[in-house]
Amino acid sequence: MQNALEANVFVPPLNTTTTRRISKRSRTSVRSFLTIQVPADGGRARRVELESKGEADCLFLTLASGNVFDVREQAGPVTYQSWDGAWHSHTFDLLFTLIDGTKIAKAVKPFERVIATSFDRELALIARAAVPSFCDKVVLFTDRDYAPAAAKDARRLYYASLQSDPEADAVLAHLCTNLYGRVQIRALAAQAADVGGRLFGAILRAIYSGQLRHLSIGQVSPLSFVGRSAT
Template structure:
């Protein structure tokens, strides 16, 4: 939901998926994630692990777009049709596409499941994806997830604070403590959130793989 200048609101558009997510299922967590700074659209998820991976992928540099529940179909040698829904297909900034299966670590370690996933991956042509990977809860870096969740929570723009933070970008030489940037912006917590948004847009980057805090050090992104 986004507030309009006239006081009205606009609801986010729900992305149409090839397979509906089981919202309200009792056996596992399901729900929706509202995306973009302007709350432009929502995308469903079918598990807690899937939700976490969605936030992590969205926060990673080099990720241009994410599709959810992408249908892949094939024809067996005996003429029978097969299909699989990939949890994500990620478009990278360099044009590469990665098809992702999200599973629990328990299921990934089952030989029968491993054989099934390997068989599906072997059928995927380059026209559908350049790479197929399996991701589980054990693959999630807790620091990366903490930061991705914070970036998502603080994604909404604050024009004055964002302008103040961006003005400082040209003055940054080497590493600087986030609290020092917040002090220079002069807007308290609003300044901290503005710095987080610069990390989200990859104009700044952390110098170490640490949680985003006032004491963490950042620098201008090497990839910008």
């Protein structure tokens, strides 16, 4: 079925599925309001509301895996019994449903805050209450789990995958037919003047789909080297 992007028709995004409204302003974190597309929505864009840059980074790093069927932000709450015997509720920052049906609930926190508050111990109790009725797995995601460059690339790779440009994709496929070893992206672009800068988007899509591998350190750029994925 042709989605809205392919039909070049504006369709308003679906509303957020968050179970808890977040404050629009904060002095300690960056709020993110953006749109994504996941298979669960049948090609429709959906608005998501995130409470921090860490949540946005976690979202795109997971989406870039290509294994996500659905995602819910501010998911829950889950009721659990804490160390002191008191009952509390916890709302997970993100709940991912993978293509194979596995549900992974992620708690996103700065590493220093996790250590200062012993949140990892508390999360173990939350996980005991959440699995398997709410999710199949609970994951703690901190700023120590990824490099900023990887998060930026994940966002670019994901959004490039939503764009349709058969001409640029075909040009890239032709250029890579006899590609062995590695090649610099700007060298590929020099051979594709007819599609101009659109080749870079095709390269991002090829990396996202696994057809090409990014072989350089840091963000994908014209100076990066890529190579064909092993078949």
